[in-house]
Amino acid sequence: MRAVIQRVTQARVEVEGEIAGQIEGGLLVFLSVGQGDTEADVQYMADKLVNLRIFADENDKMNLSVRDVGGAILMISQFTLHGDCRKGRRPGFDQAAEPKIARRLYERTVELVRQQQIRCETGVFAAHMHVSSLNDGPVTFLLDSSRLF
Secondary structure, three states, rough: EEEEEEEEEEEEEEEEOEHHHHHHHEEEEEOOEOOOOOOHHHHHHHHHHOOOOOEEEOOOOOOOOOOOOEEEEEEEEHHHHHHHHOOOOOOEOOOOOOOOHHHHHHHHHHHHHHHHOEEEEEEEOOOOOOEEEEEEEEEEEEEEOOOOO
């Protein structure tokens, strides 16, 4: 699994002109499921999202997690994070999981985050979405459950 994580003061996602998910303060997470990802990848990603210390403490050090600050997560499925742009001019998506598997693992990640008492809003899987956010910092990180980066 791969994720782009942004610390935000607000974020929302719209589908067909309707707000599907919205948060005030927390993390905007773009999540992609890859070929071969398993429950272990889901558990790794959910734990990282909830416990990654990227919010400032009283000394302005990144020392607090989304849990610590009482923040929320807006999680958006984004298979393009597994796009391969190394050859040619059009990305290849062979590394992305098939939609049925990707949906199951994406929804399981959301479920595990919610089980940890974190409010987790979502977009609509496989829909065309408009995502807007106000990045705080800016603070943006990349995660890969295979620890490639």
